[in-house]
Amino acid sequence: MSEQSEFPLVQFMREKFDPVGELARIRAEQPIFPMEIPGDQTVWLVTRHEDVRAVLGDHERFSNDFGNIIGLGSNQDDPGGLGFRDPPEHTRLRKYLTPEFTMRRLRRLEPRIEAIVGEYLDRLEASGSPADLVESFCLPIPSLVVCELLGVPYEERADFLRLSTDRFDFSAGPEASIQAINDAMEYLTDLVKRERADPGDGLLGTLLREHGDELDDRTLASMADGLLTGGHDTSTSMLALGTLWLLDNPEAAARVRQDDAYVPLLVEELLRYMSVVQVAFPRFAREDMDFLGRRISKGQMVLCSxxxxxxxxxxxxxxxxxxxxxxTSSSHLAFGHGIHRCIGAPLAQMEMRIAFPALLRRFPALRLAVPLEEVPFRKLAIVYGLEALPVAW
Structure with a gap:
């Protein structure tokens, strides 16, 4: 393997469920791997568990700030919510959200998630076999769970579902996706204004009642959009990939139907195994440093696989x-690590623990409608997943 490579794409590639073999070779031979990008710049790819954990856990030496990407000052308005912010701004905003994502708070959502899953199983059954499970089940559920979390009014949820899914549909080109993001931000800003006038029981209403004087409308809308971005495509992909694996492993599927205690163990292991978010938010060296035997210059990007x-x-x-x-299943890095670990992890885990057994119990004869080799996986993606999941029963 060459000492330095042109910017490879191995960190975004898979062979069905598995990372490509080249990534394993990089991990074994050069755990911090230099990659060239246009402009004679070097990006460092980190691949070992211990080293990735060290980078993600060290916000003193590695910055997440979006300004590093666009060449502006710190904590610029960005598309990543908390993911592209450094302390103290990150600390300030995260402290508002953290209490809302404790298991005690989230349990109030559990009956609604069960109801949402049940509703879409009813629709799936009514529409009949065959079906695309991505479109009819895996895609709408995470969006509607975010609706419940934020407090989106029932009569607006169909439009919200469209806004949240359009941003991840790249078939119409990047301009359409960008427009969908702008439309979502416009809607969320308007929703915050309405919630400020009459706070509801959702997360936005709660934050406005308790911290309304400390958070402006744009900041709250950006936080809500970050939750949507972080919790929609990732959960959709996990539902689809996890279901595909279960259909290919009928003994595990049978145990999911029968053994409630098995489900959370399987969910954690599938989160590790699938790692749908293939690369963490980029980090940038705050200073010149020696790391893993290499010299990293201030400002250079570090990508964690x-x-x-x-x-x-x-x-x-x-x-x-x-x-x-x-x-070691629970020590996985599927949700990241350190101060930027995904704040919505408990909600995503709850979705999986509810959806997998409900689906398999409702349709005990569920099967793939095409050979596994014909299931369309995403080719290159930061968030790995399926383009479709054709099933029959």
């Missing part, structure tokens, strides 16, 4: 298999 880290053999034997009883 979550899919590479979660398949690191250092985590245990048979790391390329799904073993729900694996002791």
């Amino acid at each position: 979550l899919s590479g880290a979660n398949r690191d053999p250092a985590l245990g034997p048979d790391i390329d298999r799904v073993l729900p009883e694996r002791e």
Whole structure:
């Protein structure tokens, strides 16, 4: 392997469920791998679990600030919510959200998530076999869960579902996706204004009642959009990939139907195994430093491969298999690590724990409608997933 490579795409590629073999070779031979990008700049790719954890956990030496990308000052208005902000702004905003994502608070959403899942299972059954499970089940559920979380009025949820899904549809080109993001921000800003006048029971209403004088409308809309961005495509992909794996592993599917205690163990292991967010938000060196035996210059970008880290053999034997009883399953980095660990992780886990058994119990004869080799996986993606999941029953 060459000492330095032109910017590779291995960190965004898969062979069905698995990272491509080249990523494993990089991890074994050069755990911090230099990549050239246009402009004679170097980007460093980190792939081992221990090293990725070290970078993600060190906000003193590595910055998330969006200004590093666009060449502006710190904490610029950005598309990533909390993911592209550094302390103290990150700390200030996250403290408002953290209480809303405790399991105690989220349990109030559990009956509504069960109802949403049940509603779309009813629709799926009524429409009949065959069906595309991505479009009819995996895609709408995360969006409507975000509706419940934020407090979007019922009569506006169909429009919100369209706004939230259009941004991830790149078939009409990047301009259409950007317009969908702008439309969503416009809607969310208007929703915040209405909630400020008459706060509801959702997250936005709660934040406005408790911290309304500390948060302006644009900041709250941006936080809501960050939750939508972080929780929609990722959960859609996890639902689709997890279901596909279960259909290909009928013994595990049977156990999901029968054993409630097995489900959370399987969900954690599938999160590790799938690593749908393949690369963490980019980090930037705050200073010149020696790291893993290499010299990293101030301002250089460091990319952390979550899919590479979660398949690191250092985590245990048979790391390329799904073993729900694996002791290290809970140490996975699918949600990141450190101060930027995904704040919505408990909500995503709850969605999976509800949706997988409900789907398999409602349709015990659920099967793929095409051979596994014909299921369309995404080719190159930061968030890995399926283009469609054709099923029959």
